[in-house]
Amino acid sequence: MPERVLMTSEDLRRAITRIAHEIVEAHKGTRDLVLLGMHTRGVPLAHRLARAIEQIEGEAIPVGALDIGLYRDDLSTRGASVQLAPGELPQDVSDRRVVLVDDVLFTGRSVRAALDAIIDIGRPQRIQLAVLIDRGHREVPIRPDYVGKNVPTARGDDIRVRLEETDGRDEVAIMPQDVPDGRQEE
Amino acid sequence: MASSRTSEARAGAQQVTEVPLTPNEERVWRRRHVLDLDDFSADEIEVVLETTAAMKEVLARDVPRAPALRGTTIVTLFYEASTRTRASFELAGKVLGADVINLTSSGSSVEKGESLIDTVRTLQAIGAQVLVMRHAMSGAPYLAAEHCDAKVINAGDGWHAHPTQGLLDLYTLRSRVGDLRGRRIVIVGDVAHSRVARSDIWGLSKLGAEIVVCAPPTLLPAELGKPREDGGLPDVTVETDLDKAICGADAVMTLRLQQERMAGGQLPSLREYSRLYQVNEARMAKANPGAPVLHPGPMNEGVEISAALAHGAASMIEEQVQNGVAVRMALLYLMRGSK
Numbered sequence: 001m002p003e004r005v006l007m008t009s010e011d012l013r014r015a016i017t018r019i020a021h022e023i024v025e026a027h028k029g030t031r032d033l034v035l036l037g038m039h040t041r042g043v044p045l046a047h048r049l050a051r052a053i054e055q056i057e058g059e060a061i062p063v064g065a066l067d068i069g070l071y072r073d074d075l076s077t078r079g080a081s082v083q084l085a086p087g088e089l090p091q092d093v094s095d096r097r098v099v100l101v102d103d104v105l106f107t108g109r110s111v112r113a114a115l116d117a118i119i120d121i122g123r124p125q126r127i128q129l130a131v132l133i134d135r136g137h138r139e140v141p142i143r144p145d146y147v148g149k150n151v152p153t154a155r156g157d158d159i160r161v162r163l164e165e166t167d168g169r170d171e172v173a174i175m176p177q178d179v180p181d182g183r184q185e186e
Numbered sequence: 187m188a189s190s191r192t193s194e195a196r197a198g199a200q201q202v203t204e205v206p207l208t209p210n211e212e213r214v215w216r217r218r219h220v221l222d223l224d225d226f227s228a229d230e231i232e233v234v235l236e237t238t239a240a241m242k243e244v245l246a247r248d249v250p251r252a253p254a255l256r257g258t259t260i261v262t263l264f265y266e267a268s269t270r271t272r273a274s275f276e277l278a279g280k281v282l283g284a285d286v287i288n289l290t291s292s293g294s295s296v297e298k299g300e301s302l303i304d305t306v307r308t309l310q311a312i313g314a315q316v317l318v319m320r321h322a323m324s325g326a327p328y329l330a331a332e333h334c335d336a337k338v339i340n341a342g343d344g345w346h347a348h349p350t351q352g353l354l355d356l357y358t359l360r361s362r363v364g365d366l367r368g369r370r371i372v373i374v375g376d377v378a379h380s381r382v383a384r385s386d387i388w389g390l391s392k393l394g395a396e397i398v399v400c401a402p403p404t405l406l407p408a409e410l411g412k413p414r415e416d417g418g419l420p421d422v423t424v425e426t427d428l429d430k431a432i433c434g435a436d437a438v439m440t441l442r443l444q445q446e447r448m449a450g451g452q453l454p455s456l457r458e459y460s461r462l463y464q465v466n467e468a469r470m471a472k473a474n475p476g477a478p479v480l481h482p483g484p485m486n487e488g489v490e491i492s493a494a495l496a497h498g499a500a501s502m503i504e505e506q507v508q509n510g511v512a513v514r515m516a517l518l519y520l521m522r523g524s525k
Contacts, residue, residue: 067240069240069254069519070244070252070253070254070282070519071252071253071254116253117252120247120249120251120252121247
């Protein structure tokens with residue numbers, strides 16, 4: 001089956017603008033707010049969200065990057081280690097309100113690992129989760145606070161998020177697969 | 187698979203067989219053992235150096251701990267004395283949550299005459315997944331890698347190689363000098379008997395530096411200028427006059443003079459050696475401004491390096507020790523997933 005487009009660049013831009021509004025509303029402004037993007041595509045998404053929030057509130061908010069390589073629990077299924085990216089943490093996350101940003105929420109294991117990573121760095125006041133796509137099939141009790149689009153999927157489907165910064169264009173597509181219980185990287 | 191690959195590696199220890207990285211955005215590590223830098227690709231070195239930067243951040247935390255190697259057993263097996271290499275491997279493993287067992291030849295069954303292969307197999311039987319090994323014989327870690335399933339890191343074998351020192355030197359140099367392509371890096375001292383110099387030469391050549399080797403003719407390595415398949419080293423410029431070598435240098439890497447060289451007749455006297463080959467502030471004035479000085483330790487202050495220089499602003503000797511922990515964390519982390 002060919003891949004099917006779920007979000008165009010316009011859809012993507014609108015979803016990011018809406019999430020930015022939701023974050024500002026939930027936090028009554030931008031005080032203590034920090035966005036942490038998860039490598040790889042969570043990082044440009046976090047930067048876009050921060051720009052959108054700045055346009056709404058006129059306040060720049062710090063953005064960081066988080067590589068969860070040290071905290072993964074799925075090494076045996078992934079096979080090989082991957083280069084770790086230096087995390088660019090804006091400052092101490094202690095007593096801040098952290099919004100974790102990722103492209104696709106699937107099993108929830110990456111987010112679980114990210115929570116461990118954040119807690120090892122400091123003790124935030126609060127941690128929330130923003131994702132562009134929630135595709136279901138959670139394996140741990142994790143729930144997003146902000147969602148760009150909910151997409152019902154089969155386990156073996158392939159969700160492909162493409163961003164200008166990493167892939168040259170903005171688009172989300174789904175590639176249905178007939179592998180019955182195929183594991184896919186989140 | 188593993189054993190056939192390592193026996194190949196051993197047969198052509200100097201042969202350049204670059205392990206290609208997958209072309210996708212995530213740079214995946216496939217190397218099983220780290221025995222020498224001669225078969226590293228520039229890409230692989232980049233992966234190690236980038237990951238090292240991430241590890242420096244872990245080390246800078248209030249509580250420097252991450253669980254990446256939880257449940258992994260690392261054994262350090264040192265047949266030769268060591269302070270910083272052994273301690274930094276132990277710390278690197280512990281920061282990442284591994285269990286680290288330290289063995290030295292004295293106080294273990296090695297003293298009772300147990301062979302290297304038997305010792306290695308015993309350690310594997312008790313569950314060692316990573317073996318960090320130092321040995322006075324060149325090639326000993328290759329033998330170990332061939333005879334056990336554990337992943338082997340060479341922590342120094344004879345005069346042959348000390349790859350983790352080479353990598354930490356590259357990281358340290360880059361942190362001060364930046365991109366090493368075309369930069370003039372001078373390696374001074376007892377190059378012939380130095381595994382550090384050999385690994386530095388391999389690493390620097392992979393990253394495209396201009397390498398100048400400076401030593402008395404008796405302390406130049408025999409394999410310089412030989413073809414690669416004959417165990418030759420990469421191309422370097424040889425200059426026996428230190429004052430000339432150091433002109434326009436972007437960095438100077440000094441080496442420990444092993445005092446036993448005097449007995450072998452390779453040097454007339456310590457005093458003459460330090461007069462001609464000591465790196466000091468007067469000589470560093472001829473290097474490019476801001477050029478750093480490195481030394482792998484332990485130092486003979488006043489012999490190969492002056493005390494004032496070793497403890498001055500140009501010295502990166504302390505950074506080398508600090509970076510040593512991060513580089514070893516990076517390798518242990520990357521190797522955990524390789525088959």
